[in-house]
Amino acid sequence: DPLRDFQYTAAPMRHLVLTLTLVATVASAQTQRPATFDDILNIKAIQGATISPDGKWVIYGVRQWVDEHDRKEARTHIWKVATDGSSPARQITFGDKGDSQQQFSPDGKFISFVSSRGAAEAKAQIYLMPVDGGEAYKLTDAKESISSYAWAPDGSRIAYVATDPRSADEEASIKKRDDERVFEADFRYAHAWVVDVHAKQSMRITEGTQYTLQGPPSWAPDSKRFVFSGAATPMLRDNRRDIYIADVATRAVEKISTNWGNDGSAKWSPDGSTIAWVAQPNTTPALPDGTASSVILQGRLMLYDVASKTIKDAGANFDTDPGGPTWTNEGSRVMFVGGKRAYNEVFAYDVKSGQYTQLTKNKTISGTSISRDGRTIVFTADAPDSATEIYVTDPSFGNPRRLTTTNPQLAEVQQGETEVITWKSSDGVEVEGVLLKPVGFQAGRRYPTLVVAHGGPAGAFVNGVRLGGLEGGQVWAGKGWAVFYPNPRGSSNYGQRVLAANVNDWGGGDFKDIQTGVDALIARGIADADKLAHIGWSYGGYMTAWTVTQTSRYKAAMVGAGLTNMWSMYGTNDIPSVLIAYFGGIPNKQTLPLYLDRSAMSHIDKAKTPTLILHGANDERVPTGQAYEMYRGLKDRGVPTELVFYPREGHGITEYYHQKDRLQRIYDWVTKYTLGTGGTTTAR
Secondary structure (H helix, E strand, O other): OHHHHEOOOOOOOOOOOOOOOOHHHHOOOOOOEOOOHHHHHOOOEEEEEEEOOOOOEEEEEEEEEEEEOOEEEEEEEEEEEEOOOOOOOEEOOOOOOOOEEEEEOOOOOEEEEEEOOOOOOOOOEEEEEEOOOOOOEEOOOOOOOEEEEEEOOOOOEEEEEEEOOOOHHHHHHHHOOOOOOOOOOOOOOEEEEEEEOOOOOEEEOOOOOOOEEEEEEEEOOOOOEEEEEEEOOOOOOOOOEEEEEEEOOOOOEEEOOOOOOEEEEEEEOOOOOEEEEEEEOOOOOOOOOOOOOOOOOOOEEEEEEOOOOEEEEOOOOOOOOOOOOEEOOOOOEEEEEEEEOOEEEEEEEEOOOOOEEEOOOOOEEEEEEEOOOOOOEEEEEEEOOEEEEEEEEOOOOOOOEEOOOOOHHHHHEOOOOEEEEEEEOOOOOEEEEEEEOOOOOOOOOOEEEEEEEOOEOOOOOOOOOOOOOOOOHHHHHHOOOEEEEEEOOOOOOOHHHHHOOOOOOOOOHHHHHHHHHHHHHHHOOOEEEEEEEEEEEOHHHHHHHHHHOOOOOOOEEEEEOOOOOHHHHHHHOOOHHHHHHHOOOOOOOOOHHHHHHOOHHHHHHHOOOOEEEEEEOOOOOOOOHHHHHHHHHHHOOOOOEEEEEEOOOOOOOOOHHHHHHHHHHHHHHHHHHHHOOOOOOOOO
8 A cells, every 4th residue: 555655664563463461470570670672672573374274283484683694684484383282383494594475385285485595696486395394495496586476276386476587688787887777667577477386397477568466366266367466567656556367378367457546455265256355446637657646545345256247346335444355265255454443453344245344352463364164263463562473263253362472581571551542632533542651650640751653644553562663662661751652633543534634734633633642641640741752753754843843842853764845755755646645736836835834844943842863875765855954954943953874774774783773862862852861771
């Protein structure tokens, strides 16, 4: 979803998923200690969970930092655990560069995964290994790295996606540095191949420049065809994405979607009769170059009848984005995870009745996997006091049982309690957010309060783990801070009306929603009005930059990858179509006043708050010029400021020492100017 592209998503802890058992109760409060930033970086992150066809086993990825030569590298390896709890979780792959995208073969006899083993320049290939253990062997020999894949139901073939390789002449030119690049013209397209599992021979299925594949294919039950999503161009700003069916024998490809905009996440039903996907209906006119702009809409579930070739819009009366749909085993229901207020819940759509059912309540679930008979489901989830773990349940989700304890060391860490709170904004609209209370919170005592604005703006904070993300909230809680995570208008978990409520109004109602939330915390006697700080990344960085030009109530601020001048931002970033959707069109005589008025730089004379600015040096989503402008505007007006660039980093900060520096640098800056501590701390 392109609306998500102004979010900060790189920190691996942000989307860690739910826990139903309190790990913290293992150790008494007397033996626990405050959280540190090292605790955050040492958390092992579960990435995906797949159940075996017979429902007896789960394979999943575990990502962690490892020492490699003179640096830290993130590595993911595959683990395996029994669903009946009869054997503990154990690591089953050990690739030196990591292994990911784990799947079971349809007969359950093999485990497949993607890995770039071998020489430094080795491409990521599909590997197979016996489910009971043994050496993995390479199945494919693609010239470029494989990005996704899917088993055919009969187990004889695998469809995979890889970017087209450069020609020999292109490679030679690059080697001698004759490598000029035409902007938005020199594209490389991704296409589908099918490999025979027994012969290890691959056959190309799609080609050309009509589309570039996105995401894994989904096979028909007869193993003769598969459905896939293809974008019209590789440009992120182009929102033309369609659904296609490919016939493996003839290599014929048929487009089946009719929406002008974004269609994706297609899944073929087990009985072969229906294909489900998620669409964002788009009726905007084409831009002069033929590309499609963004729209500010929730995704909607679409159902395609394979026999009649007709499409049913199943999302007209459902006000939650349906996420990545998955068919249940009988083919009569589509299950998915969708955001609902401060939680991520599991829903199911009944194809016959047309009714939606919410299957979970007050959970923060990230993904599900269903056994072949439909009787066993595994899911990954986190909770306010636990990082991601894996659970097993029956289809009712009534009594889930935890299978893993991936981070037992967290039992010794003190964690503050969270509370989902609501308040009335300046126009009377109810707003929601999450409050992390200090460790040892005492009612009636006021605490320094850190306000964290989320990215998006179509994002949302959920009531999940606060050991990670931008700031590492539990470290602050251990130091006696309250941390406030508001979901202002424009957030994604509150239906279409709220999602679109900040169109043509960035810095308006959303800003007031956050400020009235802070007012509510002060009125409750929690927040200390004299010790407030504000931070955010991406759109959260925009909101922070805007805030320091609108009020002086905050003693310190951090603008991370923030949009500060909307006019220059439009012309220099890689998804201007998002700004077109939010600001009423391209900057012109009619719209330019709004672009300018809702830019922090237009109001920089009013800024007084000491502001730290952090930015990835290679950020194309929010280019570095946005940081330079903010820094120069503050510096030349005598406002305390510091600008830090992280080499090699894009819109998210991915390297270990950069993540560690960011956590500590934010803490030092905020405490220095909010508490007057000079930045001294033992939080590291």
